[in-house]
Amino acid sequence: MSNIGSYEERIKDFSWKLAEEELEYKDGDVINIGWYCSDRNCIKGKGEKMALIWEGLGGVEKKYTFNDVRLASNTIGHHLRGLGIKNEDRVCLFMDKIPELYLSFLGVLKIGAIAQPLFSAFGDESLHVRLENAQTKAIITQRKHVSKVRRILEQMPYLEHIIIVDHDGKKPLKERETVFNLEEAEKIDEFEIFPTKAESPSLLHYTSGTTGQPKGVKHVHYSIISQYLTAKWVLDLQDDDIYWCTADPGWVTGTSYGIIGPWSQGITQCVLDTGFSAESWYKFIEKNKVSMWYSAPTAIRSLMKAGDDLIKQHDLSSLRHIASVGEPLNAEAVIWSEKVYGMPFYDTYWQTETGSMMLTNYPGMKIKPGSMGKPFPGIIAAVLDEKTFEPITEPNKPGLIGFKPGWPSMMRTYWGNEETYKKKFVNGWYLPGDKSTIDKDGYFWFVGRDDDVINTGGHLVSPFEVESALLEHEAVAESAVVAKPDEVNMEVVKAFVTLNPGFVADDDLELKIMNFIRKKLSPLAMPQEIEYMEKLPKTRSGKIMRRMLRAKEWGEEIGDTSTLDDE
Ligand code: WT7
Numbered sequence: 001m002s003n004i005g006s007y008e009e010r011i012k013d014f015s016w017k018l019a020e021e022e023l024e025y026k027d028g029d030v031i032n033i034g035w036y037c038s039d040r041n042c043i044k045g046k047g048e049k050m051a052l053i054w055e056g057l058g059g060v061e062k063k064y065t066f067n068d069v070r071l072a073s074n075t076i077g078h079h080l081r082g083l084g085i086k087n088e089d090r091v092c093l094f095m096d097k098i099p100e101l102y103l104s105f106l107g108v109l110k111i112g113a114i115a116q117p118l119f120s121a122f123g124d125e126s127l128h129v130r131l132e133n134a135q136t137k138a139i140i141t142q143r144k145h146v147s148k149v150r151r152i153l154e155q156m157p158y159l160e161h162i163i164i165v166d167h168d169g170k171k172p173l174k175e176r177e178t179v180f181n182l183e184e185a186e187k188i189d190e191f192e193i194f195p196t197k198a199e200s201p202s203l204l205h206y207t208s209g210t211t212g213q214p215k216g217v218k219h220v221h222y223s224i225i226s227q228y229l230t231a232k233w234v235l236d237l238q239d240d241d242i243y244w245c246t247a248d249p250g251w252v253t254g255t256s257y258g259i260i261g262p263w264s265q266g267i268t269q270c271v272l273d274t275g276f277s278a279e280s281w282y283k284f285i286e287k288n289k290v291s292m293w294y295s296a297p298t299a300i301r302s303l304m305k306a307g308d309d310l311i312k313q314h315d316l317s318s319l320r321h322i323a324s325v326g327e328p329l330n331a332e333a334v335i336w337s338e339k340v341y342g343m344p345f346y347d348t349y350w351q352t353e354t355g356s357m358m359l360t361n362y363p364g365m366k367i368k369p370g371s372m373g374k375p376f377p378g379i380i381a382a383v384l385d386e387k388t389f390e391p392i393t394e395p396n397k398p399g400l401i402g403f404k405p406g407w408p409s410m411m412r413t414y415w416g417n418e419e420t421y422k423k424k425f426v427n428g429w430y431l432p433g434d435k436s437t438i439d440k441d442g443y444f445w446f447v448g449r450d451d452d453v454i455n456t457g458g459h460l461v462s463p464f465e466v467e468s469a470l471l472e473h474e475a476v477a478e479s480a481v482v483a484k485p486d487e488v489n490m491e492v493v494k495a496f497v498t499l500n501p502g503f504v505a506d507d508d509l510e511l512k513i514m515n516f517i518r519k520k521l522s523p524l525a526m527p528q529e530i531e532y533m534e535k536l537p538k539t540r541s542g543k544i545m546r547r548m549l550r551a552k553e554w555g556e557e558i559g560d561t562s563t564l565d566d567e
Pocket of ligand 1: 207252253324325326327328329347348349350351352353372432433434446449455458459460
């Protein structure tokens with residue numbers, strides 16, 4: 001029997017109170033995600049249960065029970081407090097998927113500080129704009145990433161502490177740098193957790209929009225109510241499960257369902273901190289007897305490409321339930337997974353701002369391959385007319401997705417940008433910025449984004465950010481960045497540029513510009529192709545027409561070009 005039982009029954013008289021009761025929380029109580037994910041499991045008799053099975057390069061393994069997680073997060077919290085970090089201070093987590101990332105996430109929350117996880121492949125520019133926005137006080141990082149922090153240090157007077165978790169004591173430390181070694185630190189058993197309340201801030205995740213700098217999505221401790229129940233009902237996590245979420249906690253899936261969802265339920269999870277390879281993934285599932293697996297379409301398409309023979313060479317019989325998030329999951333991938341794994345990937349739709357799953361497929365519910373499924377109980381969702389912002393009642397007619405605000409894990413604001421936050425609400429609906437249809441049975445079907453943001457392999461990239469970075473290259477005069485179709489990543493970044501006088505438009509320069517972006521921003525934001533142009537298409541008011549360039553890449557109709565300046 002699945003945890004959700006009957007979807008139809010659950011949506012009748014649904015109340016989030018149910019999750020509050022299961023977590024023994026009452027309005028006005030102290031609620032701290034760090035405590036829920038560690039101490040509470042120990043109190044419930046799961047102290048010796050395995051919480052984290054970690055594997056790094058070369059098959060190195062580390063294991064932590066819930067009691068180990070409790071002690072480690074206390075110890076990190078204690079260390080941060082000793083450095084003068086207080087509640088609501090921002091602490092950036094800038095690490096690969098090493099155990100310290102998961103453990104310090106909880107440690108930061110235990111002292112009431114705000115965790116700011118950032119993808120460790122970010123270059124110095126990507127890092128800088130996010131630390132600047134949050135006025136981050138401390139960063140916890142690894143030796144291999146510290147040079148990026150050093151390069152921008154002068155511009156960050158607010159950043160008081162750079163804490164290196166894997167320093168070997170050999171190379172000298174620079175300004176503001178200190179060493180913290182979790183294994184050697186004296187374990188703190190008794191720890192005073194900061195009494196955060198429902199609305200106390202917990203987390204800042206950065207997400208990219210079409211214009212402007214990335215936005216810091218602010219979440220609060222009460223978000224655990226949503227994350228707990230969605231993990232229980234959609235991922236169907238059960239006590240003896242071995243769960244594997246393939247996402248990096250630098251992104252929201254990696255915290256909502258790579259930490260909070262499973263651990264608030266006391267579930268064992270495993271983490272693989274190596275790059276993607278179909279073979280190593282199957283080996284990992286086989287070795288750890290993974291039973292619940294939450295992944296993403298790009299990875300799934302890569303697994304499809306790797307072929308079915310590889311699957312036959314591994315024992316994947318432990319798998320019981322599998323799900324996906326981040327980008328459209330094609331119908332073929334769902335049908336394929338049914339054939340090769342004996343079960344379909346259950347698609348889930350949500351975003352950084354929503355903090356938890358919004359539209360999803362449920363165990364026991366009929367799956368329509370290619371559909372995102374139905375709203376989570378308690379979520380009121382509609383497809384809205386693009387002009388009136390009223391729900392469209394006719395089936396299969398595309399419009400903007402709208403959610404009625406009020407679920408526990410909804411973002412509370414964009415950090416320092418209340419104005420943009422407010423613009424996300426129209427006519428009483430929260431607009432996630434995506435388009436969909438609803439069929440006659442109430443299933444949602446993804447149509448596309450309502451903006452120019454590029455979704456490459458499940459990661460959002462802002463064309464504005466890449467365009468701005470391109471302009472910093474000496475050869476580039478003007479730039480326009482759009483999505484280009486890609487078999488595996490669905491979309492990749494493509495740049496159109498005009499050059500400054502004296503530069504030659506050749507392959508060598510293309511490579512140089514690509515590398516420049518990779519280092520400055522990240523490998524995800526790096527254009528996969530750069531096309532040189534004599535001039536870029538612009539409107540009469542001088543705005544670059546990305547829409548036209550995009551249409552060209554996708555072989556689509558160009559549409560209305562009446563404002564195009566083509567003199
Ligand atoms: C955007 C959110 C929260 C997961 C990680 C991404 C797209 C997400 C689906 C899906 C089609 C999807 C949307 C959304 N997206 N899930 N199942 N089908 N598109 O979080 O970086 O905030 O991106 O990813 O466009 O708005 P994110």
